[in-house]
Amino acid sequence: MTTRLPLHQDLYLLAHDQSGKPLIHQSSMALGLAGAALLDLALDGRVAVARGRVAVSGRPAPTGDAVADHLLAFVASAPGDVRVPIRKAAADACVRTREALIAAGVLVRVTKRVMGVVPTTRYVAADIASVVRASSGARSAVEGWKEPDTRCAALCGLVGVLRLEGELYLDQPPGELVTRLREIAGSGSREVAELVSVVDTLVTEAAIAVYR
Amino acid sequence: MRPQESIEQFGYRQELRRGVGLPDLVFYGLAFMLPIAPFAIFGLVYSRSGGMPVLAYLVGMVALLFTAASYAQMVKAFPLSGSVYNYAGRGIAPPVGFLTGWMVMLDYILVPCLLYLVASIAMNASVPQVPVWAWLVLFVAVNMVINLRGIRMTVKLTRLMIAAEVVVLALFLLIGGWALLQGGGRGFSLDPLFNPATFSWPVVFAAVSVAVLSFLGFDGISMLVEESTGGSEQVGRAMRLALLLAGALFVTQVWVAALLVPDPAALLRDGSDTAFYDAAAVAGGEWLRHVASTATALSWGLANTLVAQVAVSRLLYAMARDRQLPSFLAKVSVRHSVPSNAILFMSALSVALGIWMSARDDGVGLLSSLINMGAMVAFIVLHVSVIVHYALRQGSDNVWAHLVAPLVGMGILIFVVINANVLAQLVGLVWLGVGAAVLLALYAFGRRPALRDLPPVPSERGAS
Numbered sequence: 001m002t003t004r005l006p007l008h009q010d011l012y013l014l015a016h017d018q019s020g021k022p023l024i025h026q027s028s029m030a031l032g033l034a035g036a037a038l039l040d041l042a043l044d045g046r047v048a049v050a051r052g053r054v055a056v057s058g059r060p061a062p063t064g065d066a067v068a069d070h071l072l073a074f075v076a077s078a079p080g081d082v083r084v085p086i087r088k089a090a091a092d093a094c095v096r097t098r099e100a101l102i103a104a105g106v107l108v109r110v111t112k113r114v115m116g117v118v119p120t121t122r123y124v125a126a127d128i129a130s131v132v133r134a135s136s137g138a139r140s141a142v143e144g145w146k147e148p149d150t151r152c153a154a155l156c157g158l159v160g161v162l163r164l165e166g167e168l169y170l171d172q173p174p175g176e177l178v179t180r181l182r183e184i185a186g187s188g189s190r191e192v193a194e195l196v197s198v199v200d201t202l203v204t205e206a207a208i209a210v211y212r
Numbered sequence: 213m214r215p216q217e218s219i220e221q222f223g224y225r226q227e228l229r230r231g232v233g234l235p236d237l238v239f240y241g242l243a244f245m246l247p248i249a250p251f252a253i254f255g256l257v258y259s260r261s262g263g264m265p266v267l268a269y270l271v272g273m274v275a276l277l278f279t280a281a282s283y284a285q286m287v288k289a290f291p292l293s294g295s296v297y298n299y300a301g302r303g304i305a306p307p308v309g310f311l312t313g314w315m316v317m318l319d320y321i322l323v324p325c326l327l328y329l330v331a332s333i334a335m336n337a338s339v340p341q342v343p344v345w346a347w348l349v350l351f352v353a354v355n356m357v358i359n360l361r362g363i364r365m366t367v368k369l370t371r372l373m374i375a376a377e378v379v380v381l382a383l384f385l386l387i388g389g390w391a392l393l394q395g396g397g398r399g400f401s402l403d404p405l406f407n408p409a410t411f412s413w414p415v416v417f418a419a420v421s422v423a424v425l426s427f428l429g430f431d432g433i434s435m436l437v438e439e440s441t442g443g444s445e446q447v448g449r450a451m452r453l454a455l456l457l458a459g460a461l462f463v464t465q466v467w468v469a470a471l472l473v474p475d476p477a478a479l480l481r482d483g484s485d486t487a488f489y490d491a492a493a494v495a496g497g498e499w500l501r502h503v504a505s506t507a508t509a510l511s512w513g514l515a516n517t518l519v520a521q522v523a524v525s526r527l528l529y530a531m532a533r534d535r536q537l538p539s540f541l542a543k544v545s546v547r548h549s550v551p552s553n554a555i556l557f558m559s560a561l562s563v564a565l566g567i568w569m570s571a572r573d574d575g576v577g578l579l580s581s582l583i584n585m586g587a588m589v590a591f592i593v594l595h596v597s598v599i600v601h602y603a604l605r606q607g608s609d610n611v612w613a614h615l616v617a618p619l620v621g622m623g624i625l626i627f628v629v630i631n632a633n634v635l636a637q638l639v640g641l642v643w644l645g646v647g648a649a650v651l652l653a654l655y656a657f658g659r660r661p662a663l664r665d666l667p668p669v670p671s672e673r674g675a676s
Contacts, residue, residue: 025362025549163546207544208525208551210240210435211232211366 005106006065007043007151008036010134011158012097013106013125014167020110020122024162026094027206032162033097034089035199037067038082039154042191047075049191052198055079066096082198090202098123106130139168141184142177150189157185157196161203232439234446234453236367240436241454243370244429244519247377247461251508252330253425254469255487256577259480261419262410263403265466268419270405273459275420275628276427278621279591280455282598284448285613287434289601291444295527296431296590303597306661307651312593313531314647318586318640319428320524324517325562326579328352329569330485331513333576334505337486344570349563351513356559358514359521362548373515380507381465388468388495397472397494404470410480414631421588421632425580426462428587430454432523468495485576524558525551535659581636588629589640595622 005013015029016022022029038054041047041063048057060076062069071089078084101107107123114120125131138156141148148156159165160181165174172180185196232240250257254265261268286299296316301309332347392399433450440446472491473479479487486505493501529551532542545552569575595618602614629637654660 024546027549028546161546203546203549204529204542204544207546207549208522208529209364210432210522211364211439 007040008033011036013131013134014164020124028203030090030093031202033093034086039195054082153185153188154192156181161200233441237450238454239370241430241433244432245458249426250462250466251488255484257423259483262415266405268423269462272420272423275624280451281617282595285598287444287447291437296594300593300597303601310536310661311647312590315586316590318643319583320527322583323520325565327512327517328566331509333485334509337505338502345567348566352563355517359555362550365518391495404467417628417631421628525554528554581633585636585640588625592625
């Protein structure tokens with residue numbers, strides 16, 4: 001049986017096309033990945049999130065995942081406003097997630113030359129099955145084939161917020177699909193609904209920031 | 213106090229904020245105001261002030277220094293918000309916040325339109341074969357694409373932009389000064405500062421009502437309070453510094469230009485949108501005219517619109533998020549991380565209004581007056597917010613900062629509004645009336661204005 005990837009790694013796979021090109025803006029993706037890592041920690045019971053605040057539950061033992069451990073250390077040292085660790089972790093969430101996926105053999109580095117001159121590096125899925133697996137839960141939940149668990153509800157919410165609904169390859173109008181994804185997230189746990197909403201706000205705020 | 217202390221202890225503030233220091237805050241304010249802002253409205257200020265543009269700019273600077281002081285107080289009280297809409301809503305009451313936001317919206321949504329129009333007039337002065345309306349459509353199209361692609365000002369780009377504008381300004385001042393020394397123009401005179409033959413306070417304040425346009429944007433510094441390395445104190449300092457610097461630059465350039473005006477009587481009588489370029493031509497010839505007009509076109513039509521678009525998007529977002537404007541204005545494109553609906557809305561509005569205004573002889577003057585009217589009314593409410601929040605609610609004993617200074621600032625601005633263009637006053641009143649009607653409708657539909665709660669910042673709140 002294949003080991004399930006952390007939530008932010010699944011989201012990373014969904015947020016890139018087959019050539020490794022990002023489908024959404026870097027700042028939106030980074031906030032989504034950091035939010036996903038915090039959601040994973042919340043669902044594992046390592047952190048508690050309530051009314052916009054976050055704190056570590058019990059002793060903060062490392063998870064072995066770079067993004068999650070970075071978040072955990074930060075929440076342990078400075079509990080409080082939940083937006084702060086997400087913004088903080090977003091700074092290098094893309095790079096850390098990508099490196100973890102490369103280390104796990106899920107992504108491979110491909111270097112090409114544009115027009116035979118300019119070298120470019122992309123990170124593509126070693127096996128397309130990993131991308132299919134990343135989206136299968138969300139697809140099943142939307143189609144009603146399977147009752148979503150809280151992790152799946154969280155992924156659905158983030159896919160909706162980051163407007164990655166096209167990557168589910170479902171024959172539904174985008175607007176309706178996003179509404180359905182958000183409904184699924186809302187029907188998850190209170191923490192899922194709250195954190196998805198926080199990521200949504202942060203993504204919007206990043207879009208109207210004075211400086212990038 | 214404990215949470216704040218622990219955040220500081222673990223370096224939270226340092227890492228959360230992206231480290232925009234005092235110089236960059238000042239640069240941002242200058243980028244928003246534009247060091248060469250008077251190039252475009254010099255003729256208008258000259259004619260309205262009876263040939264005393266220097267006095268108009270000095271009075272405008274003093275008035276806005278009081279406004280900056282009130283901004284500094286409200287930023288201190290609400291360090292996470294960045295608009296007079298929020299300050300009035302939180303400092304007085306949400307319905308007042310709505311009406312203030314509505315009035316300042318007149319400023320924010322018309323500013324891009326004015327920027328495009330001025331840039332188009334400047335380009336038309338250099339390339340008259342292309343009509344103003346065609347330049348306007350081109351500027352809007354280029355900006356829309358740039359904005360929708362997510363290209364944004366950076367700290368580095370802001371510095372570069374300021375440096376380039378200062379170089380053009382220095383060129384004009386050097387050549388203009390040299391021309392005056394060589395007997396060009398009318399030689400040195402105090403007339404641009406004070407001319408007893410034309411002086412009267414209503415005339416000066418009528419000119420101030422236009423000249424303040426050049427200073428609008430200093431308030432944009434408050435948007436960077438979360439990124440400021442020195443917090444709200446530094447934001448207040450940056451506002452004052454930016455205003456003083458801009459004031460010094462504005463006074464110097466309009467003084468030199470006023471002495472170089474080729475036909476003062478005609479300019480006083482008729483006004484002109486290209487008076488500064490004519491003065492530049494007197495100083496250095498046609499090439500300096502083209503340098504001045506091209507610099508105006510690029511800085512107003514490209515660089516400043518980038519900054520203005522972000523500012524208007526933030527206001528539209530803040531009001532739409534609080535359900536005081538249609539929610540579609542708050543939608544963003546995740547793909548490009550831009551407020552796409554606000555950009556499209558502003559582009560459409562700018563084309564429609566811009567083409568209309570380009571067909572009017574008083575287009576620039578009218579737009580400037582309307583923008584200033586919106587800003588002045590909002591600034592007056594800002595002063596009231598300081599008095600209500602600090603003096604009345606908190607019983608502050610800092611009489612100067614929380615009562616006298618806001619009252620003086622408010623008094624000057626009221627005098628400016630009273631002496632402003634009558635049409636601008638009328639449109640301003642109509643706009644306010646529409647705002648009041650919208651407010652009543654919001655109440656009728658059970659959507660009374662309410663602002664989202666801000667996390668309290670105990671260490672800064674209530675500081676004097």
